[in-house]
Amino acid sequence: MPIELVGCTLEEIESALAPLGEPRYRALQIARWIYQRRVAHFNEMTDLSQQLRERLEEAATLMRLRMAARSDAPNDLTTKFLLDLPDGLAIETVLMGFDDGRRSVCVSTQVGCGMGCTFCATGMAGLVRNLTAGEIVDQVLLVRSETDERITHVVFMGMGEPLANYDATLRAARLLNAPYGPNIGMRHMTISTVGLVPQIRRLAEERLQLTLAVSLHAPDDELRSQLVPVNRRWPLAELLAATRDYADATGRRVTFEYVLMHGVNDRDDQARQLAVLLSGSGAHVNVIPWNPVHGLQYARPPVHAVHRFAALVRRGGVSATVRLDRGVDIQAACGQLQRIRAAGVLA
Ligand code: SF4
Numbered sequence: 001m002p003i004e005l006v007g008c009t010l011e012e013i014e015s016a017l018a019p020l021g022e023p024r025y026r027a028l029q030i031a032r033w034i035y036q037r038r039v040a041h042f043n044e045m046t047d048l049s050q051q052l053r054e055r056l057e058e059a060a061t062l063m064r065l066r067m068a069a070r071s072d073a074p075n076d077l078t079t080k081f082l083l084d085l086p087d088g089l090a091i092e093t094v095l096m097g098f099d100d101g102r103r104s105v106c107v108s109t110q111v112g113c114g115m116g117c118t119f120c121a122t123g124m125a126g127l128v129r130n131l132t133a134g135e136i137v138d139q140v141l142l143v144r145s146e147t148d149e150r151i152t153h154v155v156f157m158g159m160g161e162p163l164a165n166y167d168a169t170l171r172a173a174r175l176l177n178a179p180y181g182p183n184i185g186m187r188h189m190t191i192s193t194v195g196l197v198p199q200i201r202r203l204a205e206e207r208l209q210l211t212l213a214v215s216l217h218a219p220d221d222e223l224r225s226q227l228v229p230v231n232r233r234w235p236l237a238e239l240l241a242a243t244r245d246y247a248d249a250t251g252r253r254v255t256f257e258y259v260l261m262h263g264v265n266d267r268d269d270q271a272r273q274l275a276v277l278l279s280g281s282g283a284h285v286n287v288i289p290w291n292p293v294h295g296l297q298y299a300r301p302p303v304h305a306v307h308r309f310a311a312l313v314r315r316g317g318v319s320a321t322v323r324l325d326r327g328v329d330i331q332a333a334c335g336q337l338q339r340i341r342a343a344g345v346l347a
Pocket residue numbers: 113114115116117120121122123124158159160161194215335
């Protein structure tokens with residue numbers, strides 16, 4: 001059975017080469033072709049001998065995602081990509097550009113999502129499968145090669161719950177950080193979670209400099225259990241204890257995402273309650289107005305209500321900002337990702 005090299009570390013490529021009697025430095029050459037040049041065929045690895053390239057063709061494979069569609073937002077530097085996986089399934093990946101030069105790729109970690117958050121497009125169809133580390137990393141590599149942009153940041157916030165696909169997500173973060181790969185700093189990567197407490201604790205033990213972003217969306221257990229069903233398993237007290245431990249272990253400030261839905265979680269008393277909940281934790285709150293999703297009945301609050309909510313949280317002593325809408329026009333905003341070809345948006 002040929003070994004798939006996209007998703008392998010340098011050490012694993014070295015091990016794969018050992019039976020071929022090749023010196024270790026060949027592995028570094030191959031890793032750079034895979035992760036820096038994104039070649040799709042061994043015969044493109046022009047600094048390897050013809051004989052080695054032929055032997056690699058027999059012993060290994062190079063999985064590459066294929067771009068099925070691309071959509072550029074008219075009003076900001078956001079581009080959404082529909083990407084085909086080798087088994088015929090599809091995922092979405094988003095490139096966000098910022099005026100200060102940052103270029104951030106929002107990657108998917110699963111096809112669909114099994115967490116069932118009631119306001120989210122991705123969760124509507126359930127979980128189909130986990131992505132491999134190679135499939136996660138190749139999203140960044142593909143966006144870079146399609147746009148010629150230097151990717152400075154990666155956020156694991158696309159389709160899926162990253163910590164429900166823990167091993168592949170962590171492996172992808174390490175590969176993206178590797179000097180033989182895109183070499184993106186751990187501090188420039190953010191992993192989002194809906195609140196899987198055991199995995200947050202496991203992540204804390206890795207002692208990496210990743211930013212943790214927790215999707216909170218409610219200041220009390222009753223409402224949060226309605227919006228985010230996983231809260232029934234790990235309620236707020238347990239979740240917040242785990243995030244405090246993550247901050248202590250890593251020295252990194254935790255971010256809380258709060259999607260604001262009109263008449264659901266945007267009242268003044270809920271803003272004050274949120275501030276009480278997070279006060280003293282050093283955390284930061286991103287207030288995100290809910291983005292319309294076809295088939296869901298929530299409403300987006302008026303702009304002034306969004307800013308008022310953030311101001312009340314700040315008045316309670318907790319840092320809070322409103323996250324600007326990006327890519328709403330092309331259904332690339334938070335909570336809007338779904339396999340859009342099925343929905344006919346890009347096809
Ligand atoms: S909000 Fe995140 S965790 Fe919840 S269903 Fe959507 S993708 Fe899954």
